[in-house]
Structure formats: C-alpha cells, structure tokens
Amino acid sequence: MSPPGDSPGEGAETGNRADSLVQRKREHVRVCLEEDVRHPVISTGFERIRLPYVSLPEIDLSDVDLSCVMLGKRLSMPFMILSMTGGASLSKTINRNLAMAAQERGVALGLGSMRVILEDPTAADTFRVRNLCPDVPLWANLGAAQLNLGCGVEECERLVQAVEADGLCLHVNALQEVAQPGGDTDWSGIIEKMRMIAGQLSVPVMVKEVGFGIDRNTAGKLGDLPIWGVDVGGAGGTSWLEVEKIAWGRDDLDAFDEFGTPTARSIVGTREACPDKFVLGSGGVRTGVDAVKALALGADFAGAALPLLQPATQSADAVCRWLDRFHQEMKVAAFCAGAQTPASLKDVRLEDQDAIKDPG
C-alpha cells in the first residue's frame, strides 16, 4: 500500500478513504449497541453440551485458580476482550475503558481493525492504550484481505509498533466483506501471504474469525502455518451478516443466514487440526459457564466482544463489573465440574459432546 498523502490528489482520496472507514466503524458500533445482532439461525452449540456436575468436587472453591500466562504475561483468567474499535472518537473512549479494565483485572485485550491508520496515521491516537495496560497482552488487528491490497510485512510492523502491541490478529471475514459496501472480496492466495507475514513479523500472529467460525478444512491449513494461534470466532454470537444488513438496509442477504460453523464445533475442529497452537474459543461466549465449556472442548482461552461494548461506552468500572461476574461464573463452573485449574479443565468429560460433532 502506498503511503498516504504523496500528492494532493492522493491525499484527498486517502483522506476520503479514512473518513469512510471511520464512518463505517461508527455505524457498526451504533448497530451493535442499538439492534439485535445475534446470529438469526445458528447457535453456539454450548447449549447442547453439559459440564458434568460433580456432587463431591473435593476442592475448596477458594482454591480454584484460573490464573494463566499469555505471551509471558500473567493474567487472572484465560480470557481476552476481543477486537472492536478504533478510528472514531467514541472508539477512543471505548478502547481506553477496555484497556484500564484489562489492566485492573488482568485479562488480554484486542484492538479493533487498524487499517485506518495506514490511510491516516493521526487515527493511531484512538488505538494508543499501551500506557493504560502495560502488563497485559495487547493485540493489534488488521483484515487479512488487506494482504491482497498491498499490505505486507512493513505495513503490519508499522501497525504493531504504532500501538506497541505484543501480537497481531489478522481477521478473516469473507462473508462480511461481501455484505458491506466497498468490501474486499479477493481472498485468493491469502494463506501464503499469511505464511509470509507470520514468518517475518517481529511479534506472534493470531488468525481470527469474526463470528462465522473457522471450519475444519481451514483449520487444517492454518495448522501448517507459522502462526501462533487461532481465534475460532464461531457462529452463534454476534453475526456480522446481521450487522451489515441492518447498517446498510440490505434486504437481499437473508439467503446467507445459514452460513457459519457453530462455536463449539469450531473449537473441537480447530483443536484437532492445530494440536500445538494456541486456540481461543469465541463467538457467543456470554457467561463464565460458556467459557469453561470452551476450555473443556479444547480451547486455551475464551473471549468475547459484544457484551463488553455497552459497559465500555460507560466506564472502566462498568467493564470491571462485567469481568468480575464472568470470573466468578468461571470459578464456580470449574468448581462444580471438579476442576481446580484451567489445565485440569482439559480432562473434564463433557456430557453429550457428540451433539456438536462435525457432520463432515
């Protein structure tokens, strides 16, 4: 991608592009705050499986310890606040509140798509929260489709450095790109470009879906890449098809409602295909019980985005309150399942796990 502002004409154009990215983000945030954006057809699959209830857990609840490490940083629980915003002015408030709460409660934090910074470097200000969360893993974010539009290692490195991130999330969202105006729909050859970026970037790369889920085949391909991890971003939570339909008044996209891999199935398939990688279970994780199920299915961490959006528009305290309830739910769920640590959750045998099997 050429640097913005080389000539007056190009400057105006890139300025317009940055404006439209900011405008689009503003509309996404508005729709997510005001409308029902749950997946209209697919559920996560968490409701189809049960954690075993151990009548005699033989554990002291106060000894349940969910603390863990991500990228060498100690956290209070295996949880990440997933990428949401940046660019627009409300985004700055949201990112700051999320960062303060992430630091206060010891959870990882993902920033929203940072492409706008490549168009308008001054937009970096709305993403700069490193000083507010020095001790937790902070993830930069870019759409993987940008790798076909001139973004290479240099641009990715620039984004990471701009916010002093510990890692880079590359998001995959093919159907969303189809549904949004001016979306980027050339996904040819992206896997090889991811291989190149992950092999050369100075920080770890995580590939993340945004709510359509990583299917088993794709998980197999990701398993061969030098990436650090995969966030399955499964179907059953926020639907980005739904968001785009509402945001732009599209009434021609209902036929695609059935697309997506449910979160629970996506976790199982990704874990199998990527045995040595970090796997993050997300997409419709709404309670600590969901998170514990995600870990029992094979995820290393759980994550959520939408439930944290409203609190983040209010204050860091509001985000902390959400995280506190979630942490307590995770603790009690682990206790009831007879597990004292995240590692021991991997040995928990879920009831009805066949209900979420991949038909393929």
Ligand SMILES: Cc1cc2nc3c(=O)[nH]c(=O)nc-3n(C[C@H](O)[C@H](O)[C@H](O)COP(=O)(O)O)c2cc1C
């Ligand atoms: C308001 C909002 C903005 C989002 N923006 C981004 C983004 O810029 N980049 C990205 O990778 N994912 C983005 N996401 C997707 C989330 O990171 C997450 O993958 C998805 O919403 C599924 O999780 P959930 O069901 O807990 O919301 C956004 C989600 C929300 C709610």
